[in-house]
Amino acid sequence: MSSKETMLQSICQYKKQSNTPLPEHAGFATIMYEDLFEQFSTALTSVGGKAVLLEDKTHLDDAIRAIAQEAEHIVCNVEGCGLSSDDGSKYATPHDVAHVDLAIVRGEFAVAENGAVWLDAASVRHRALYFLAQHIVIVVDKTQLVSTMHEAYERIGFDKAGYGVFVSGPSKTADIEQSLVIGAHGPKSGYVFLV
Amino acid sequence: MGHPELAAKFTQDVERTHWHDKALWFVREKRDRASKSIPEWEALRRKAQQIKTHTMENLDTYLEAFEKNAKAKGIQVHWAKNAEEHNRITLQILNLHNAKKVVKSKSMLTEECHLNPYLEEQGIEVVDTDLGERIIQFRKEPPSHIVLPAIHLKKEDVSKTFQEHIGTEAGNNDPTYLTRAARAHLREKFLGADVGITGVNYAIADTGGIVVCTNEGNADLGATIPKVHIASMGIEKIIPRLQDLAVFTRLLARSATGQPITSYTSHFHGPIEGGEMHVIIVDNGRSPILGSEHYSQALNCIRCGACMNTCPVYRRSGGFSYEATIPGPIGSTLEPCKDLAKHKTLPYACSLCASCSNVCPIRIDLHHQLYFHRQDVVKAGLLDKKKERALGFAGWLFQHPKVLDFCGKMARKVVPHLPRWMMYSSMNAWGEHREMMDFPEKSFKELYVERQKRKQS
Numbered sequence: 001m002s003s004k005e006t007m008l009q010s011i012c013q014y015k016k017q018s019n020t021p022l023p024e025h026a027g028f029a030t031i032m033y034e035d036l037f038e039q040f041s042t043a044l045t046s047v048g049g050k051a052v053l054l055e056d057k058t059h060l061d062d063a064i065r066a067i068a069q070e071a072e073h074i075v076c077n078v079e080g081c082g083l084s085s086d087d088g089s090k091y092a093t094p095h096d097v098a099h100v101d102l103a104i105v106r107g108e109f110a111v112a113e114n115g116a117v118w119l120d121a122a123s124v125r126h127r128a129l130y131f132l133a134q135h136i137v138i139v140v141d142k143t144q145l146v147s148t149m150h151e152a153y154e155r156i157g158f159d160k161a162g163y164g165v166f167v168s169g170p171s172k173t174a175d176i177e178q179s180l181v182i183g184a185h186g187p188k189s190g191y192v193f194l195v
Numbered sequence: 196m197g198h199p200e201l202a203a204k205f206t207q208d209v210e211r212t213h214w215h216d217k218a219l220w221f222v223r224e225k226r227d228r229a230s231k232s233i234p235e236w237e238a239l240r241r242k243a244q245q246i247k248t249h250t251m252e253n254l255d256t257y258l259e260a261f262e263k264n265a266k267a268k269g270i271q272v273h274w275a276k277n278a279e280e281h282n283r284i285t286l287q288i289l290n291l292h293n294a295k296k297v298v299k300s301k302s303m304l305t306e307e308c309h310l311n312p313y314l315e316e317q318g319i320e321v322v323d324t325d326l327g328e329r330i331i332q333f334r335k336e337p338p339s340h341i342v343l344p345a346i347h348l349k350k351e352d353v354s355k356t357f358q359e360h361i362g363t364e365a366g367n368n369d370p371t372y373l374t375r376a377a378r379a380h381l382r383e384k385f386l387g388a389d390v391g392i393t394g395v396n397y398a399i400a401d402t403g404g405i406v407v408c409t410n411e412g413n414a415d416l417g418a419t420i421p422k423v424h425i426a427s428m429g430i431e432k433i434i435p436r437l438q439d440l441a442v443f444t445r446l447l448a449r450s451a452t453g454q455p456i457t458s459y460t461s462h463f464h465g466p467i468e469g470g471e472m473h474v475i476i477v478d479n480g481r482s483p484i485l486g487s488e489h490y491s492q493a494l495n496c497i498r499c500g501a502c503m504n505t506c507p508v509y510r511r512s513g514g515f516s517y518e519a520t521i522p523g524p525i526g527s528t529l530e531p532c533k534d535l536a537k538h539k540t541l542p543y544a545c546s547l548c549a550s551c552s553n554v555c556p557i558r559i560d561l562h563h564q565l566y567f568h569r570q571d572v573v574k575a576g577l578l579d580k581k582k583e584r585a586l587g588f589a590g591w592l593f594q595h596p597k598v599l600d601f602c603g604k605m606a607r608k609v610v611p612h613l614p615r616w617m618m619y620s621s622m623n624a625w626g627e628h629r630e631m632m633d634f635p636e637k638s639f640k641e642l643y644v645e646r647q648k649r650k651q652s
């Protein structure tokens with residue numbers, strides 16, 4: 001008998017038959033935020049990131065430059081941002097994005113309750129870009145804000161093979177005596193621009 | 196050694212015991228604030244409990260659905276009955292790719308399977324990449340907490356360890372400096388690795404993907420740079436639908452560290468370009484717990500560590516005193532389920548205060564489980580003989596009220612006049628760490644009778 005068969009047989013032998021139903025998610029009452037940006041910004045700040053609300057796209061380049069003056073090697077896949085023509089797709093392996101100073105990437109939508117943004121890797125060739133870049137700026141359409149994770153998961157699907165990640169603030173750790181250090185392995189700063 | 200002996204070792208350093216207690220209480224307080232920020236917190240906990248209970252009652256169906264959907268996304272799925280098989284499958288995949296360097300992100304399952312020493316014996320370099328894990332890997336220690344593996348160490352300890360292994364400055368204890376040094380060291384490891392191994396926080400049956408949560412982004416780097424990603428999951432990590440994640444992602448980090456969500460919540464549904472993704476589904480003693488009357492809810496655990504942070508015994512005895520992969524209240528119930536004789540002291544490492552059950556995001560009845568385990572220990576004849584005799588005598592005494600009254604009377608008369616050396620002898624285990632209480636002049640029974648008389652007159 002294969003290990004799979006042995007394991008499934010063991011599970012069937014032991015599992016209980018009490019028929020607890022699987023609860024539905026529709027209609028589950030959750031907290032709603034009146035000012036979504038305000039809540040998103042508060043949540044993101046609490047985890048070491050920063051949210052910036054921009055009136056329109058014309059100021060995007062200047063606003064990003066203002067916070068990343070030093071950045072030389074920039075990769076950008078956001079339409080309407082002219083800081084780099086390199087969208088990262090020319091690199092053969094993830095190792096080649098190790099030298100990226102700043103990644104400017106598109107976020108699909110943002111979640112107010114926890115300051116997280118959903119990044120769908122269908123828009124980048126190398127998933128590692130989100131984690132290897134020294135700094136990251138995520139650009140999200142300001143109409144794409146939801147209150148909680150319940151609304152968030154309504155928007156996500158995985159019909160095809162792929163990868164997606166909720167990013168909330170920069171990489172961080174508190175493994176040394178509970179002292180919070182921003183920038184563990186991944187980006188050392190995490191800005192979210194809502195445009 | 197059992198928990199009492201190992202705990203005694205830890206508590207020898209009184210100052211450090213207090214420091215450890217405070218560090219964990221700080222995390223517990225952050226959890227309280229985070230949970231209070233969500234008005235539907237209790238409803239979420241009930242929902243999570245229901246989803247998990249339902250899933251465990253239909254575990255075979257969901258695991259098979261997961262396999263089918265994962266395969267359709269190009270993920271290779273393996274089944275391992277036990278730790279040996281898990282390790283063998285991992286090695287086979289590594290050998291297939293002639294891999295010599297592995298980066299691993301924190302996974303309590305690979306810890307449970309003793310994967311690192313197994314691979315190292317085969318000449319493979321395994322680097323734990325979570326900062327806390329890397330620190331304890333250098334020190335050749337196991338994790339002392341499932342979320343905060345190096346919570347038992349001070350920054351001076353970390354500084355010394357790093358000085359020895361990665362050449363940081365002597366005496367520089369600054370956490371930012373030390374973290375930056377580890378960052379540079381580990382980036383090289385990520386970029387030079389052949390394979391990345393991660394744990395699994397959730398496997399989703401209806402999409403065939405897995406979710407990994409970290410704050411550092413180490414699992415993400417390990418799974419997106421090397422060509423091959425191996426994810427190890429216990430059978431209990433499955434959830435039915437993608438939407439169920441809304442419940443668990445809201446509960447996990449808030450319960451664990453008080454954050455609204457982990458920095459990275461990664462959803463892997465297929466390999467990277469030109470790469471391979473493998474998922475190993477592991478039983479290793481879990482399935483028999485499914486059928487247990489008292490302990491089956493323990494499999495619902497999502498490993499947030501909240502029960503440890505709140506436990507007055509864990510906070511003061513440290514993770515190593517449990518001598519188990521998973522310490523604290525959840526470990527004290529899971530480990531005896533697998534090997535009661537080896538872990539017979541763990542159910543007693545508990546004051547039955549129920550704080551663990553109250554903070555558990557999945558509402559696992561931890562303190563009840565520990566109480567049931569104690570009864571199992573007694574039934575199995577594994578109780579310490581001294582304790583058994585004492586409890587046997589107490590049981591007899593309480594069944595004979597007249598003798599009890601007499602003994603009480605004698606004790607109240609005699610004990611206050613006994614010399615200290617006689618009172619605090621080896622016969623009095625209670626007095627080993629405590630001062631005895633003052634004996635009252637009258638028993639409760641006598642006081643009650645007097646009171647009744649006063650009322651009547």
